[in-house]
Amino acid sequence: MTHDHDVVLRPTAAQTEAALNPPPGRNGGDxxxxxxxxxxxxxxxxxxxQHALGMFDALRRSSLSYVGFRVENNTGFAADAYGRITGEVAPLLLSTGPGALTSLAALQEAAAGSSPVLAIGSQVPVAGLGGGRHGYLHELRDQQGSFRDVVKSVHTVRTASQIPSAIAAAWESALTAPHGPVWVEIPQDVLLAETTLPVVTAMDATPDEVVPRPELTAVAxxxxxxxxRPAIIAGGGVVRxxxxxxxxxxxxxxxxxxVTTFGGKGAFPWEHPLSLQSWLEDRHTTDFLEDADVLxxxxxxxxxxxSNYHTFKPRGRVxxxxADAGKLESNHPALGIHADARLALSALLETIDAERPDEGAHARVADLLAKVGERIDAQDLTLERQVLAAVREALPDASPSFWDMTILAYWAWSAFDARRPNTMHSAQGAGGLGYGFPAALGAAVADPSHPVLAVSGDGGAMYSIAELATAQQYGLNVxxxxxxxxxxxxxxxxxxDAFGEASATELARPDFVALAESFGVPGLRTTPETLGDDLAKALAEPGPxxxxxxxxxxxxxxxxLG
Incomplete structure (x- = not known):
């Protein structure tokens, strides 16, 4: 009996010759x-x-393109965005101890946002592993332990021959639905040791698809x-x-x-007559969803x-x-279907054999949006709506935007029309500051054909000012x-609101325009009235x-609370 893959497993004469005569001067980093x-x-x-230099030296001998940042956490945010935009694994090379640990907040966001980041970190030499008392620079008692609570999976290497398999296993884990960050660590001496192993050729680490069970599809x-009165909540899994x-x-x-969640922005056309948009922090929307007999x-x-801060209490069948089995029924009893969103929706489309009549759905949607509009109209928020409208007008439809944890972003979660799937991203998964700008840089690396917008407050901006140098060095269109x-x-x-007075919130900050120009990046101070034109011009110019x-x-x- 023969199998198709038998042919693949048998090396050709050329492959055998190359394997028996690997090029000299290679090490674990290669x-x-x-x-x-x-x-x-x-x-x-x-x-x-220091411990990771074997990997970075090997980049000189490879076809891989390298993008270097100034702070590991920002590097992680950039890799996160690259993974979101491309849907592919984003490799992230880090050093031991402080360098590795500085990436943790970014990896937490990648985990919350299901972004396939493959972090590969170095370690102290093999002889120093396990004790934490050998006195090596950057040494930790249990570096893996620091990552285990954040990433999907941890993969360790102790010999050169383990490197390809460990990275392939991590790659497959990162791409298995739901996507997420993974951690591989390799000791310094393993990275530096000369190897006579054959050059690694094409590898297959394609994960199995998460397919819905047919009996559950039938019930749904x-x-x-x-x-x-059916209704749908579309989350980030639809986009991914x-x-x-x-x-x-x-x-x-x-x-x-x-209705689209804040992570699912763009999953459904904003102006469609069935679109409830994204007003999840609105009691009218919550009431509408609670009234659905099937959600x-x-x-x-x-x-x-x-869930509007866990106030949402559905009365119908859910x-x-x-794709994340751990999230099934984690907040509400439901018919839980563990599956990739695309495959499950395809199965439902093939199973439901007749179109259901409107029965007033369009009118109920229009009524809901009118109530939301009336509520916002009554709050004297003209400036905020003017600013958000100017951003939307200036940003090309195909251009992605990346939003830090700032008031304008909170507005955008509910009120911004993303227009296309996978174009609006924010740090609302883990909620850390400093995401917007480095993530936008990663997106510009992923797709240089469109300008990218980053939005930050002055507080969040200070987390990533150093990356103005990165933007300038690589000429990134952000x-x-x-x-x-x-x-x-x-x-x-x-x-x-909570205490009657704020403390620890007021900040000294630089002249951001002058600071940007000191990095060689054009800067401009604008007003709400001129914001639209100024943003459009900036986005149209190449470079940062x-x-x-x-x-x-x-x-x-x-x-x-209503």
Missing amino acids: LVVETLAGLGATTVFGLPG AELLSRAE SDASGKLLALAELVNAPV LVVGSGLGELS IQIE TWLIVDDGGYGILREYMS SVVVLPALLRMFAPTH
Whole structure:
């Protein structure tokens, strides 16, 4: 009996000749970069350090393109964005101890946002492992332990021959739904030791797809077919699995209104008559979803933000499609379907055999959006809406945007029309500051054909000022909008509301325009009235730019307490 793969496993004469005569001067670092190239990587992000130099030296002898940042956490944010934009693994090369640990907040965001980041870190020499008392520079008692609570999987190497298999296993883990960051660590002496192993060639680390069980699809299809008031919550899983087209087809088939979570922005057309948009922090939207007799939740765990701060209490049947098995029914009882969003939606489309009549869905959506609009109109938030509208007008539809944790981003979660899937990203998964600008740089590396927008407050901007040097060095097409309100604006609001007064929120800050220009990056100070034109011009110019908007923005009043 023969199998198709038998042919693949038998080396050709040329392969045998190459394997028996590997080029001289290679080390463990070469095995790392050869494996990455063999798996399909073209670009790596990183920041060198003493124990990791074997990997960085090997980059000289490889076809991989290297993009170096100034701070490991920013490097991780860039890799995260590269993974989101391309859907491919983003290799991230790090050093031992402080260098590795500095990336943890970025890897937490990659985990929360399901971004396939492959972090490869060095370690102290093999002789020093396990004790933490050998006195090596950067030594930790248990470096793996620091990552285990953050990443999907941890992979360790102790000999050169283990490098290709460990990286391939990590690669497959990163791409297995749900995507996520993984950690590989390799001791310094293993990276530096000369090797006579053959050059690593093409490797296959393609994960198995997460396919829905047919009996669950049958039940879900029956529920949706019979529903009188169906509704859909579309999360980030719809975007990551490229399932927006399937979602639109299903929503129209069963006439179900759709709300997108903040992580699922762009998953459904904003102006569609079935679109509830993204007003999740609004009691009218929460009431609408609670009233659904069948609620389909696709690619969302219905966490804090997606459930209006856990005030959402569905009264009908819930169907939850989720690639992360741990999120199934984690917040609400449901018919849980462990599956990739695209495959599950495809199965539902094939199973539901008749289009469901409108029965007033379009009118109910229009009524809901009118109520939301009336609530916002009553709050005297003209400046905030003007600023957000100017950003939307200036940004080309195909251009991605990356938003830091700042008041304008909080507005954008609810009110910004992403227009296309996979174009609006924020740090709302883990919620760390400093995400916007370095992530935008990673997106510009992933796709240089479109300008990229980053949005930060002045507080968050200070986390990543150093990366202006990176933007300038690589000529990356990123325009950075910094909304300068003199401090941590959202925390100022939270503290004032909770305690009557804010503390620790006011910040001294630089002249951001002069600072940008000192890096060789064009800078401009704008106003709410000129923001649209100034942003459009900056985005149209190649290379990096900074636009500073001095403005004190306010949040719309929350309604989850209503």
